[in-house]
Amino acid sequence: MTAGGPREEQRVSTGIPGLDTVLCGGLRKGRMYMVLGLPGAGKTILANQICFHQAAQGHRVLYLTLLAESHTELVSNLQTLSFFDPACVPGKISYLSAFTILEQGGLEALADLVRKEIKAHKASLLVLDGLLAAEELAPSRQALKKFIHGLQVVTGLIGCTTVVLTTGGTKGLRAEHTMVDGLLVLQQRTFGVRTLRELSVRKFRGSAYKLGQHGFEITGDGLTVYPRLESMVDGNLVPGAGKRERDAFGVQGLDAMLKGGVPAGSTTILLGPPGSGKTLLGLAFLAEGARQGERGHYFAFYDAPERMLAQAAGVGMHMQPLMERGDLEVSFRPPTENILDKMGMELLTTIRSGRVRRIFLDGYEALLRSSTRQSRVARFLAALVNECRVREVTLIYTVEASSAFGPEVKFPLKGISMVAENILFLRMVELHSGLRRFIAALKVRNSAYDPALRELEITGEGLAVGEPFAEGQMLMTGLARTRTPEPTPLPKPRRKPRANTSSSARATPAKPRRNVRKRRGS
Amino acid sequence: MGPVLIVDDEFGIVEAVRDLLSDEGYRTVTALNGREALERMAQERPAMVLLDYMMPVLNGPGVLESMQKDPVLRDVPVVMMSASPPEFWQHLPCAGFLPKPFDIDQLLAMVHRIIGSPPLPH
Numbered sequence: 309m310t311a312g313g314p315r316e317e318q319r320v321s322t323g324i325p326g327l328d329t330v331l332c333g334g335l336r337k338g339r340m341y342m343v344l345g346l347p348g349a350g351k352t353i354l355a356n357q358i359c360f361h362q363a364a365q366g367h368r369v370l371y372l373t374l375l376a377e378s379h380t381e382l383v384s385n386l387q388t389l390s391f392f393d394p395a396c397v398p399g400k401i402s403y404l405s406a407f408t409i410l411e412q413g414g415l416e417a418l419a420d421l422v423r424k425e426i427k428a429h430k431a432s433l434l435v436l437d438g439l440l441a442a443e444e445l446a447p448s449r450q451a452l453k454k455f456i457h458g459l460q461v462v463t464g465l466i467g468c469t470t471v472v473l474t475t476g477g478t479k480g481l482r483a484e485h486t487m488v489d490g491l492l493v494l495q496q497r498t499f500g501v502r503t504l505r506e507l508s509v510r511k512f513r514g515s516a517y518k519l520g521q522h523g524f525e526i527t528g529d530g531l532t533v534y535p536r537l538e539s540m541v542d543g544n545l546v547p548g549a550g551k552r553e554r555d556a557f558g559v560q561g562l563d564a565m566l567k568g569g570v571p572a573g574s575t576t577i578l579l580g581p582p583g584s585g586k587t588l589l590g591l592a593f594l595a596e597g598a599r600q601g602e603r604g605h606y607f608a609f610y611d612a613p614e615r616m617l618a619q620a621a622g623v624g625m626h627m628q629p630l631m632e633r634g635d636l637e638v639s640f641r642p643p644t645e646n647i648l649d650k651m652g653m654e655l656l657t658t659i660r661s662g663r664v665r666r667i668f669l670d671g672y673e674a675l676l677r678s679s680t681r682q683s684r685v686a687r688f689l690a691a692l693v694n695e696c697r698v699r700e701v702t703l704i705y706t707v708e709a710s711s712a713f714g715p716e717v718k719f720p721l722k723g724i725s726m727v728a729e730n731i732l733f734l735r736m737v738e739l740h741s742g743l744r745r746f747i748a749a750l751k752v753r754n755s756a757y758d759p760a761l762r763e764l765e766i767t768g769e770g771l772a773v774g775e776p777f778a779e780g781q782m783l784m785t786g787l788a789r790t791r792t793p794e795p796t797p798l799p800k801p802r803r804k805p806r807a808n809t810s811s812s813a814r815a816t817p818a819k820p821r822r823n824v825r826k827r828r829g830s
Numbered sequence: 831m832g833p834v835l836i837v838d839d840e841f842g843i844v845e846a847v848r849d850l851l852s853d854e855g856y857r858t859v860t861a862l863n864g865r866e867a868l869e870r871m872a873q874e875r876p877a878m879v880l881l882d883y884m885m886p887v888l889n890g891p892g893v894l895e896s897m898q899k900d901p902v903l904r905d906v907p908v909v910m911m912s913a914s915p916p917e918f919w920q921h922l923p924c925a926g927f928l929p930k931p932f933d934i935d936q937l938l939a940m941v942h943r944i945i946g947s948p949p950l951p952h
Binding site: 338420423424427457458460461462464465466467 | 840842843845846847849850853931932933934935937
């Protein structure tokens with residue numbers, strides 16, 4: 309008696325940065341996948357990138373086109389991409405056209421050809437480019453379904469992973485979509501004048517995968533997929549007991565206000581208008597970390613490293629030596645057309661690297677501009693906050709207040725408890741015909757703090773937080789008043805209350821009251 | 831040498847295995863359920879049977895039972911194919927077992943071992 313053992317589950321790496329993460333390990337060997345996308349979505353590049361990666365691993369690949377275009381054109385277009393290795397063609401990757409066979413012999417002839425060529429080339433990966441041609445030539449949808457099913461079984465038996473590229477049915481679900489083992493959709497979405505590429509996995513049999521829309525870009529290196537940050541963070545992880553309790557700013561007076569600093573692994577918002585000192589405070593936090601032997605990372609959107617160095621040096625903070633020693637990392641990306649998921653991956657990589665203990669992100673508005681769906685930013689930040697908490701990385705980010713002066717202070721983001729544990733509020737205030745800065749802790753989670761409004765001084769010697777403002781009040785409104793008592797106005801003579809009116813009615817209403825019926829006889 | 835009889839209610843598997851064995855040079859016949867399989871065997875004694883366990887009309891064990899009772903078919907080697915856990919079917923009097931999903935190399939190795947190489951083409 310002979311017994312065959314159950315076939316081991318094997319994964320086929322795509323070699324596309326980020327895609328194996330989305331697919332929780334890559335494609336499953338011997339399975340059939342369909343890649344849907346309109347022309348220009350990146351299907352051919354995606355498929356070829358997988359082909360060259362597999363060829364580099366020593367595997368053989370068969371690329372069958374059902375399109376009328378020549379392979380010469382296809383290959384010459386690929387030559388501009390860094391993954392293209394001419395040594396692989398035709399030794400490891402065979403490009404064949406099945407267009408004529410399909411046209412002359414129909415689906416049965418195509419199925420026959422595919423089976424025989426896979427075996428002849430000993431291919432472990434098959435790409436079928438242009439299923440639309442087969443759809444058009446199929447006598448019925450049933451015949452097409454039968455062809456796909458037959459192909460699926462044959463390639464499954466041979467152990468050849470199959471990637472089918474098609475433009476069809478990106479919106480509606482078709483029968484053949486339900487038959488394949490996985491469905492990847494590539495889309496270009498336009499938001500205003502901006503177009504973003506997104507990849508989503510609609511189904512992926514027999515394996516977990518990352519749900520949702522994942523941003524991707526196509527560069528000279530081919531596709532790079534940026535898995536959605538929210539899908540990458542495990543919200544169930546509980547932070548361990550860290551060694552550090554507080555992370556100080558190194559700013560005289562501020563650390564005393566915060567009873568030694570912000571809790572390690574927490575996230576803090578520096579909320580304030582432009583010019584209130586947010587960036588300098590964040591840099592001071594990183595500089596203090598470096599002094600304590602904790603490496604920091606500055607994610608900048610507005611100030612290039614040179615400008616940041618000059619700005620910090622102007623207030624007595626010399627960051628250059630910290631960068632040279634490697635205690636401070638700086639990454640700068642101008643706030644133009646960033647991809648939120650790309651930034652998310654960079655942040656996540658930095659947080660998970662284990663080498664960085666403090667991160668300063670300057671600022672929130674750049675994230676907001678990078679996101680095509682503004683409602684998403686809060687969830688993105690919540691995931692980031694959670695990851696920082698778990699990894700005990702202290703995060704500080706700046707948020708620009710909506711107004712520099714005036715009584716109204718709006719939080720520019722909703723669900724603030726979800727996206728920060730601590731809030732430090734900075735503001736300019738006019739007092740005695742001069743502008744002064746102050747800082748206040750609005751919230752420090754699970755921790756005592758001094759709630760006084762204290763002056764923040766920025767000089768050539770550095771930053772310092774002084775005593776509470778003794779001479780002013782209503783500073784939070786931005787329209788401070790001195791504490792000198794004002795003369796009490798004389799009480800106005802009270803009029804005799806009219807008949808049929810309550811005693812609490814105002815004698816001189818500020819505004820004429822609406823809906824008051826005229827009294828009779830008036 | 832008689833043909834290899836492929837019995838499975840999934841037409842895709844039947845057709846794929848038929849084509850792959852034909853490519854290797856084996857003669858094949860197919861059936862989509864147990865009763866059809868017995869009809870084919872009545873027409874021509876196969877060299878071996880690739881038999882699915884779960885099928886409509888008459889399942890794999892039912893076919894096996896009928897073959898055991900038939901002196902002509904009793905000695906025909908049967909390879910049982912199933913996605914069910916082995917404890918359900920490994921007690922059956924078969925020449926081999928193929929847990930699904932299997933690959934063609936496993937299948938060919940089993941066919942080679944049981945009936946040898948395909949006859950040379952005339």
